[in-house]
Amino acid sequence: MxxxxxxxxxxxxxxxxxxxxxxxxxxxxxxxxxxxxxxxxxxxxxxxxxxxxxxxxxxxxxxxxxxxxxxxxxxxxxxxxxxxxxxxxxxxxxxxxxxxxxxxxxxxxxxxxxxxxxxxxxxxxxxxxxxxxxxKTIEGLPIGDGIxxxxxxxxxxxxxxxxxxxxxxxxxxxxxxxxxxxxxxxxxxxxxxxxxxxxxxxxxxxxxxxxxxxxxxxxxxxxxxxxxxxxxxxxxxxxxxxxxxxxxxxxxxxxxxxxxxxxxxxxxxxxxxxxxxxxxxxxxxxxxxxxxxxxxxxxxxxxxxxxxxxxxxxxxxISFDGGWLGEAEISYAGPNALARAELAREVLSERAHERGSNAEYRFDIIGTSSTFDGGSAPYPGAEDPSPDGDYRVRAAVSCHSREVAEDLADEVLSLYCSGPAGGGGFRRNITAQIHTASxxxxxxxxxxxxxxxxxxx
Amino acid sequence: MTVVLDTLRLRLHDIAHGRSGDKGNRSNISVIPYTEAAYSLLLEQVTEERILALFAHKGASAVTRYELPNLPALNFVIDDALEGGVNSTLNLDLHGKTLSFMLLDLPVEIPLDRVQEFTQGRRQA
Structure with missing residues (x-):
């Protein structure tokens, strides 16, 4: 039985x-x-x-x-x-x-x-x-080099x-x-x-x-x-x-x-x-x-x-080489933290684009809306964030060379002495990417x- | 003049729950009412058009709604919702795991006399 x-x-x-x-x-x-x-x-x-x-x-x-x-x-x-x-x-x-x-x-x-x-x-x-x-791949995208x-x-x-x-x-x-x-x-x-x-x-x-x-x-x-x-x-x-x-x-x-x-x-x-x-x-x-x-x-x-x-x-x-992902973060907290985080983001964006790199960048302020945002469009349903708070600026880049990823992380690091007041808690993460197609x-x-x-x- | 308030605006999160999954640049998000009786309200108000509008800023191109009256539940499949998907998105949330709660942020109009019924079943879910 x-x-x-x-x-x-x-x-x-x-x-x-x-x-x-x-x-x-x-x-x-x-x-x-x-x-x-x-x-x-x-x-x-x-x-x-x-x-x-x-x-x-x-x-x-x-x-x-x-x-x-x-x-x-x-x-x-x-x-x-x-x-x-x-x-x-x-x-x-x-x-x-x-x-x-x-x-x-x-x-x-x-x-x-x-x-x-x-x-x-x-x-x-x-x-x-x-x-x-x-x-033909199910996703309709090509299979990249380096399977x-x-x-x-x-x-x-x-x-x-x-x-x-x-x-x-x-x-x-x-x-x-x-x-x-x-x-x-x-x-x-x-x-x-x-x-x-x-x-x-x-x-x-x-x-x-x-x-x-x-x-x-x-x-x-x-x-x-x-x-x-x-x-x-x-x-x-x-x-x-x-x-x-x-x-x-x-x-x-x-x-x-x-x-x-x-x-x-x-x-x-x-x-x-x-x-x-x-x-x-x-x-x-x-x-x-x-x-x-x-x-x-x-x-x-x-x-x-x-x-x-x-x-x-x-x-x-099918898994193939997907270049590099560079990410780095730094925090701003307390009075006027949102304005300082926004200034940090502007500085990072300006310096990244001055380099003339054609890599794709993204800058978030974690603590406002981030994951709900689109690539360049904010989430329309987000509430107005408080001017004071505990915010974390995140920079990310997807690129073919490890150097470009390292450069972005170094830019975030440099905010310690060269960015807005009171930035702290820097972390970085550089990862080799693997892409997939079916x-x-x-x-x-x-x-x-x-x-x-x-x-x- | 008297204004009769016959519905209450709540968030979908008050009457339903769900979970997101990903495959490539496509997200699927389930919407499950806490109370079976709320299913017909979901059919009326949680439409493909509204979900497409909710995900427009992410670049979503199409939404398919599958109906599962037996469970009951809805399953939304949202094309191009993940900014390229886990391969190429720079979003902190590569898989769109948090997006079920973006969908549950959708406003819904609940008839006043059904609010209690539709919101019960929470906690003991």
């Missing part, structure tokens, strides 16, 4: 998520009957390009820098309680990530896990740059294959985020390639889990409007999915946060465009018929996902494969 329910928890919703989130999820999963899984989603579009660069410097690296922080605290408990781990923390080097996991197991002295490596998402191994560039990475979202089937091969841990590079959940469900329930409605339900479950605590009250709290208990210890989600695709979303025991129809609705629509056609490698998800209902304390039932045939193409993210590739060009390391390999 228990085989009709699968429990899947999430321990990270992005690279940089809480390192202690997985513990309560594992402790809760350990009390459940039936197949149990823990996923970590750690691979944003640019993260993989950074990993690719790291691998070029050191062939052993290029997996997620967070792999160890996520795996080490829970590995022994997962292996002892038959909780299988599925994650895209393989990034640009799933084999390297798998080897590191085996080392961690040896270091902590637990049993040697059977680790599956899913590869085949690297488009550059099967298609040359010229052919990649012949594709760093081209990885294809390969879907859930290779993950299911890895699990069928007995993996305790599945290390993937690029795949769709929901595939981390759909893969285990395909393995447990044997959903066929054309079971569109159940595949859609599994994809929706994955979409709900993939951002971690974004479905359990985090990225939600708005005091006085949407109050969330104990956000400092927000619990990460655990979903229970049935063979027919019914989903119940809950969270780890003895944690903060909340799971309500409102938290679930915000996550359902997160990064969703046409709700009748959410494209993935495995199915096209239609959520227009989805409804949610509070089923228990901190448990929400989600039903009504429908599926349509998967596309014949797979999305591929193309659609014939799915038959990719042949994902699975290898095993560790126990009985």
């Amino acid at each position: 228990t085989k009709n329910l699968v429990h899947i928890g999430c321990g990270a919703g992005f690279a940089g998520d809480r390192k202690d989130a997985g513990g309560p999820v594992v402790d809760t999963l350990a009390t459940r009957d039936g197949p149990k899984y823990l996923i970590f989603e750690t691979l944003a579009e640019r993260t993989l390009a950074l990993a690719q660069k790291q691998k070029q410097r050191d062939p052993e690296r290029g997996y997620s820098p967070f792999l160890e922080a996520y795996v080490r605290p829970v590995l022994e408990r997962c292996l002892a309680n038959n909780i299988r781990i599925v994650s895209n923390f393989g990034a640009a080097n799933p084999t390297g990530g798998a080897k590191r996991i085996l080392e961690i197991a040896e270091e902590i002295g637990c049993r040697t896990p059977r680790v599956a490596v899913v590869s085949g998402d690297d488009l550059l191994t099967v298609m040359d740059e010229k052919e990649i560039r012949a594709h 760093v990475a081209a990885n294809t979202y390969i879907g859930a089937r290779p993950i299911a294959e890895a699990l069928a091969g007995g993996a305790d841990i599945v290390v993937v590079g690029r795949t769709t985020d929901p595939a981390l959940v759909l893969g285990p469900l395909i393995h447990e329930f044997g959903w066929a390639e054309e079971d569109w409605d159940t595949l859609a339900a599994g994809t929706l479950a994955g979409h709900l889990l993939e951002c971690g605590a974004q479905v359990t009250g985090a990225y939600f709290a708005d005091p006085g409007f949407k109050d969330v208990p104990d956000l400092a210890h927000v619990g990460f989600p655990i979903a229970t999915i049935s063979r027919d695709g019914a989903i119940r979303v809950g969270k780890a025991d003895n944690t903060g946060g909340c799971v309500t129809p409102a938290t679930v609705k915000e996550q359902i629509l997160y990064e969703m465009h046409d709700p009748s056609a959410y494209l993935t490698a495995d199915v096209v998800l239609d959520i227009t018929g989805v409804s949610v209902e509070q089923a228990d304390d901190n448990v929400v039932a989600v039903s009504g996902a429908r599926g349509k045939a998967r596309p014949g193409t797979l999305k591929t993210t 193309i659609l590739v014939d799915r038959n060009r990719l042949s994902p494969s699975v290898q095993f390391l560790g126990a009985d390999a």
Whole structure:
């Protein structure tokens, strides 16, 4: 009977998520009957390009820098309680990530896990740059010089294959985020390639889990409007999915946060465009018929996902060199601070443009309106800022050379002695930029494969 | 002469919540009423035209509103809302994560006899 329910928890919703989130999820999963899984989603579009660069410097690296922080605290408990781990923390080097996991197991002295490596998402191994560039990008923008990475979202089937091969841990590079959940469900329930409605339900479950605590009250709290208990210890989600695709979303025991129809609705629509056609490698998800209902304390039932045939193409993210971003900030506070901040901004703008650089600049006064402003147009709905206050002048530039970025930061620094009265708190940040574009590739060009390391390999 | 005040002007934030996401230079923002009964008011007042006007200073070129009566909720997809998107924007907020609250700043007219109903459900959300 228990085989009709699968429990899947999430321990990270992005690279940089809480390192202690997985513990309560594992402790809760350990009390459940039936197949149990823990996923970590750690691979944003640019993260993989950074990993690719790291691998070029050191062939052993290029997996997620967070792999160890996520795996080490829970590995022994997962292996002892038959909780299988599925994650895209393989990034640009799933084999390297798998080897590191085996080392961690040896270091902590637990049993040697059977680790599956899913590869085949690297488009550059099967298609040359010229052919990649012949594709039209989804965004309509050209692919720039200096391609760093081209990885294809390969879907859930290779993950299911890895699990069928007995993996305790599945290390993937690029795949769709929901595939981390759909893969285990395909393995447990044997959903066929054309079971569109159940595949859609599994994809929706994955979409709900993939951002971690974004479905359990985090990225939600708005005091006085949407109050969330104990956000400092927000619990990460655990979903229970049935063979027919019914989903119940809950969270780890003895944690903060909340799971309500409102938290679930915000996550359902997160990064969703046409709700009748959410494209993935495995199915096209239609959520227009989805409804949610509070089923228990901190448990929400989600039903009504429908599926349509998967596309014949797979999305591929191309990452390429994007020049430099230079940013620097300085603060003005107290009487007449706004006028002093505005003067600082004028000085910076005047000196930047006197250089005759054709780089693109932006100057903000943080504390008035900044993020709501357009590139050169202020936000019309902004309230008049107070003449006194606590304001921070921000200068930013996007440019091809590191020098131009450094120059702008130096100009902000020079305000210490050469700018308006009372400037303080200078900070700078110079970052190499990676740009991305997406193309659609014939799915038959990719042949994902699975290898095993560790126990009985 | 008597003036009858039959509606109260509030902000969308008083009766609905939402979240932004990004893909390239396109933003999507959900609008979810605290009370299901407020959904029809959102359909009437939170229109594609008004959202396009709200994002005009950012260079937005088109808005599509998707209706999800089952949840109920609206989903807005705003083209060219992100000053080039995470690739090229110089905005402090590369992904437009804060923009759900710009949308929730939109004024709405609430019938006086429904204000209590439409604003309840906050806090225990």
